[in-house]
Amino acid sequence: MNYKKLADLLFPDVNSDISYYENLYPERPNKFVTRFAPSPTGFLHIGSLYTAYISNIMAKQNDGVMILRIEDTDSKREVIDASNLIIKDLNDFNININEGINSGNYGPYIQSKRVNIYHTYVKYLIEKGLAYPCFLTEEEISDIRKRQEINKERIGIYGEYACYRDLSFEEVKQKLESNANYVIRLKSPGNFNERFTFEDLIKGKIEFPSNDLDIVLLKSDMIPTYHLAHVIDDHLMRVTHVIRGEEWLSSLPIHYQLFRIFNFKMPKYAHISPLTKKEGDTVRKLSKRKDKECLVSYYEKLGIPDEVIKIYFNTLINADYESWYNSKSDNEFKFTFKKMPVGGSLFDSDKLINISKTYFSRLTAKELLDKTLEYYKKYDIDFYNVLSTDYNYSINILNIERNIKKPRKDISSYSDIKSCFWYFFDEYFYKLNRWNEYENVDNNLLEKYMEYYNYKDDKDTWYTRLKEFASENGYSPSVKEYNDSPDNYKGHIGDVCESIRIALTSLKETPDIYEIMQVMGYDKVIKRINKFVNRK
């Protein structure tokens, strides 16, 4: 068989040879080159983002290069403009790309623009007798599959099933002239009974049987499959570290074989275990279809900052990150592949919320307000208007129990700001308040309190005087005392506070009532109590 003649028959337009590309894309000085290679099929999945984020961390940490490559070889699934959406999501998440689409000397970075490269390499393989056109139809393949299932054989095109391996030049020519559909398959030199070991950066040593499947290299539209594109692109882009999802691990024997056949240097691989979710008793990968929390935009709408998701990711990536984070150490945290989880990582929203609370509690009021305004401008313009009317008032609200050693941790998202502080604003307070839910508040007591209240008292004075006020009106100044002899009192200091709290906020649970009054100011306090006392 004259493979050269066959190669020319199949690829008459390919004139350059592989050494042209080898020289075009020389080896790099960088020791760490990685890439994120999504296919443009819609919004970014949180799992993809997770992988991209890890690649980015490792690239930054090693002074490396991060490439963005768009894998648009599946024309059936492609979504228009999806690559722009991906870039937007990556930007929002602060993942910086050093090379891709608009920059870099190792492009093009869009696979659909690289077909001439793939064809050159496939032509080379055909010349070497390591690839061949295969005329199996879809029906024939599915018949083979059925037969293999019945006979309990391995599934796939190999051995006797690879029936077009050794067609003569004339037979191929004849098929071509009759316009038969075909794909280009690898003529796999592997033997399933031979094994090889491979070292994954995360999972360690793994043993595999060699690949003997004649996998498809070029589909019938002569567009490459992932396997071919991965090997050629990552070689020519001189990628040193392939960081990708674990779902690729099982096709590693194919990639390993392809690298050997082409005589390319193997990159290092890190296979990231998937983010999973528990549903009832079963654990499964987060799925785009079923899980709303799988979309990056879900968290944005909820008001969970990207920063928080990153911190949560960090704790999943290397479990010791959390104690570093909590210790507020100044040293930079060093991520390693070795410490990444080998099994799946369960995505725990309780934990996410907790991290979010800690994150929010560490912000200054100004930082918080600025970010909060940004959020409401987009998702609730009414509240945005209210919140931005008096900037200082809003700052003071957010400052309640914030500038202390152990700040409050009751906010886990921007949306909590509204549900925690709406009552500070008359626009909401007089519309939404729940005064009439509380029947047995002592009106008489509140009326007297309006006279008694002194805005200028500091906190200690205020509390001391409040105790006196309680005593004068038949309330115990101490809860303990009240509990010892409840019959002697109308209630205790707590009840007094509660009455004030209800009048001012219409809620039973709020932050410190003294601070609330300080922020509201004398007029607002008196006006609210007054309105409360005179409610119908």
Added chain:
RNA sequence: GGCUCGUUGGUGAAGUGGUUUAACACGCCGCCCUCUCAAGGCGGUAUUCAUGGGUUCGAACCCCAUACGAGUCACCA
């Protein structure tokens, strides 16, 4: 069914042969502080690392088997 990986509490996990009567964090429970809530403090939450065998003076850690779970087996990536 084949191939690969995994299995430590309610959850995420640390730990790779003796300092482990299993770290840390989340959750949960109790107590304390306290005007409520949040936070904080203190304590309780695995007599034991899927199960069974083996190696060893000694095993969560090494080996084998079993069970269960996950991933994968396309002209998708």
